[in-house]
Amino acid sequence: MKILSKLPEMPYYAVIFSSIKTEKLDGYNDTAEKMWQLAHEQEGFLGVDSAGGETHGEAGITVSYWRDLDSIKQWKMQSDHAIARKLGKEKWYQGYTLRVAKVEKQYDFSAD
Amino acid sequence: MKILSKLPEMPYYAVIFSSIKTEKLDGYNDTAEKMWQLAHEQEGFLGVDSAGGETHGEAGITVSYWRDLDSIKQWKMQSDHAIARKLGKEKWYQGYTLRVAKVEKQYDFSAD
Numbered sequence: 001m002k003i004l005s006k007l008p009e010m011p012y013y014a015v016i017f018s019s020i021k022t023e024k025l026d027g028y029n030d031t032a033e034k035m036w037q038l039a040h041e042q043e044g045f046l047g048v049d050s051a052g053g054e055t056h057g058e059a060g061i062t063v064s065y066w067r068d069l070d071s072i073k074q075w076k077m078q079s080d081h082a083i084a085r086k087l088g089k090e091k092w093y094q095g096y097t098l099r100v101a102k103v104e105k106q107y108d109f110s111a112d
Numbered sequence: 113m114k115i116l117s118k119l120p121e122m123p124y125y126a127v128i129f130s131s132i133k134t135e136k137l138d139g140y141n142d143t144a145e146k147m148w149q150l151a152h153e154q155e156g157f158l159g160v161d162s163a164g165g166e167t168h169g170e171a172g173i174t175v176s177y178w179r180d181l182d183s184i185k186q187w188k189m190q191s192d193h194a195i196a197r198k199l200g201k202e203k204w205y206q207g208y209t210l211r212v213a214k215v216e217k218q219y220d221f222s223a224d
Contacts, residue, residue: 051164
């Protein structure tokens with residue numbers, strides 16, 4: 001079973017990336033996996049949750065969590081990530097929205 | 113093809129709901145559809161994006177957008193929604209996290 005990211009200590013930021021994919025998904029999975037690994041190595045990275053978006057036309061949402069705006073900026077400037085974003089616009093994404101938001105309240109629930 | 117919510121004018125808030133479902137999903141779809149309709153009627157509701165979470169064990173993420181903290185509080189207090197949340201804890205969700213976050217930056221991209 002998939003596991004959700006634990007709640008980090010506030011304050012921190014969420015980057016909400018919602019997307020719809022094209023049919024041209026060659027190379028996508030390898031790049032996505034590489035970006036996942038790279039993000040985990042970034043200073044200020046706190047976690048990530050992802051859902052859906054596995055096929056053409058289906059919505060996908062990935063929310064990553066970061067200590068501050070500077071760590072988000074560093075991740076944006078990371079060179080391999082910049083190349084991946086360019087490929088995303090050229091090939092993989094029909095459209096996307098990206099929001100940077102400061103987490104002010106949080107709750108969790110577990111049935112265990 | 114699924115359509116993403118358009119970016120509202122800032123400032124506004126995102127409610128990020130990430131969940132893992134149980135196997136006891138009887139009644140879930142009807143309630144989810146009703147909540148979707150009710151949310152759209154709430155004062156301050158700006159939109160919603162949802163991805164994944166259609167089967168047991170798969171992560172789902174729903175992000176709803178609201179004008180301010182008060183509109184989020186009103187939605188939390190809405191009585192049918194309160195009943196649905198109770199059922200969610202008792203039956204449908206193995207676990208979830210909920211974050212309320214203020215959107216500070218946003219971008220979008222469309223290949224069209």
